[in-house]
Amino acid sequence: MRWAVLLAGGSGTRFWPLSTPATPKQLLPLSGAGSTAEEAVERLTGLIPRERILVVAGAALSARLRPLLKLPPENYLVEPRAASTAPALIWATWEARRRDPDAEVLSLHADWTVGDATAFRRTADAALNTARRHDRLVTVGVVPSRPETGYGYIVPGTPLDDGARTVARFSEKPDASTALDLMAAGALWNSGLFAWTADRLLAETARYTPEVAAALPKLEAGDVSGFFDALTPISIDVGLLERSGAVAVVTGAFAWDDVGTWQALARIRPKDPSGNVVVGPGVVQESHDCIVWSDRDPVVLCGVQDLLVVQANGRILVMPTERAAAMKQLLDALPPEIRDIDG
């Protein structure tokens, strides 16, 4: 049967001061409706039933997600510590197979916005079919809409018989010029939407990912904490997909955004005629391409451009929107009493 694994971890730094460790971006209504985590579960409706959606996150975040997502209690897999994506996905896939020996798994993240849920489901369905038919680890490659340097790219290889293709190579976070070249050559964004059978994923893990495979006996023994203690954190891309030959790519033609920085709001929210996005009370005059978010006080902007202005959680942040991509460096330099936000 089909299972979904929703990766919901996150450090809560990218949307500072709105996001916090206890309320990372996947809990925020960034796109305007519910949280992106809720949207992620809703998006699977008709494709995978809620009782077969597993959610991987830390304890604090799991506690926040339970009343939002309303999945069966046993479907929250609580990571004792963050260890990147390979351990989370391998664990969840292992758990799906424990419950269902014939499990096939769709992996996705809780912090995406997707423009066309129907196209998303159609693509996910195709990816699951390809995973079964060709017994490969299937990546969904999203058609790029810009030469984004913050994403990984997939260069497709030769066609398979169902429209999927092999993967020629991966290119992680290229520079701007390389990103342009990749786009021109038909490379796709590596979205993190994956599909595989549990059997194939665990077989490839055993062969290619000793960082995690060596710890699997702990899981078999029911010792999740010991599993995390014994493994070496590594991403699924570096730790498995880039190493395995049994990989394929299915093209996804839907708007997709991982809402990685404040700049993403300019892509996923309505703008005024001058390109400004204003969420919360605010007035923008003679300004263009600004992003304003206020959870309390009216913000008045006059005569500025390309500026991010945020009031949230008792902090005010003002920076060029493009600097928002380097939020972590900014936070590292802030005094803890200003940086650290409770709750």
Place this chain on the structure above:
Amino acid sequence: MRWAVLLAGGSGTRFWPLSTPATPKQLLPLSGAGSTAEEAVERLTGLIPRERILVVAGAALSARLRPLLKLPPENYLVEPRAASTAPALIWATWEARRRDPDAEVLSLHADWTVGDATAFRRTADAALNTARRHDRLVTVGVVPSRPETGYGYIVPGTPLDDGARTVARFSEKPDASTALDLMAAGALWNSGLFAWTADRLLAETARYTPEVAAALPKLEAGDVSGFFDALTPISIDVGLLERSGAVAVVTGAFAWDDVGTWQALARIRPKDPSGNVVVGPGVVQESHDCIVWSDRDPVVLCGVQDLLVVQANGRILVMPTERAAAMKQLLDALPPEIRDIDG
């Protein structure tokens, strides 16, 4: 005897959202110590006793000033409505002469910052002496430190026998190029620090200022409200000083600022090595020449320049510092529910 008239009116718009109609800038601790109104009274210590300091302001503001300035109750002259500077100064001078037929008057504003109080008092003393000795309306011209276009300038004329000079002409709010020419030619800022004998001021008013003189019989009849109803608002500069021939100028060599816009904070407050002024909790990184004022939330600025960021009274304002000079136009364009601040 010597009297001081402190003009304390103000609309409270220039330092929006910090200043409000009920708390205009002269009540704010803009320079870092007490309010500029308190500083104005303190600055007269040793020159004019507190019982001979008259304060002109509207009713609401007078109520706020009484506990701050602690002058005799009868020294607060409450304007029934704002009517520019000539009516206020003529009324206060008339009132000083009513109490003291030989009154000489020093006029000043409640919203100045002055760098050197001793030099200020020495100059004010000289101006009062010149006013008596030459029976003229004496202006104090401050040596300009920049080609400010927001001030009026005084072009001095021929020397009198005590170091004062006649006034060749006034130049109100020149353009930038004219301001540079005026500075180069030795023109002085028209500070609004004036000195005159009550007799001379009222004689000149009778001759040159029909807009106010025609209403004086109401004052004589004890009808202040009728006086204000009958007069035509006009400034002392336009309505009298620029019309009268009996004017002199005394040079003031002290740092003087009327704190007319947020930009003034960059002149009167300490700056960090990058030229930023931060009042209240804030962190400024990779930014220069910014002004930050927060009455509550920490403000984090990163990678910006020449920016004014204010949080006060439940509003957040972000604009280039140079735009702060046009605050009134901005406020006129704001929705009333954001613009208008209670209290």
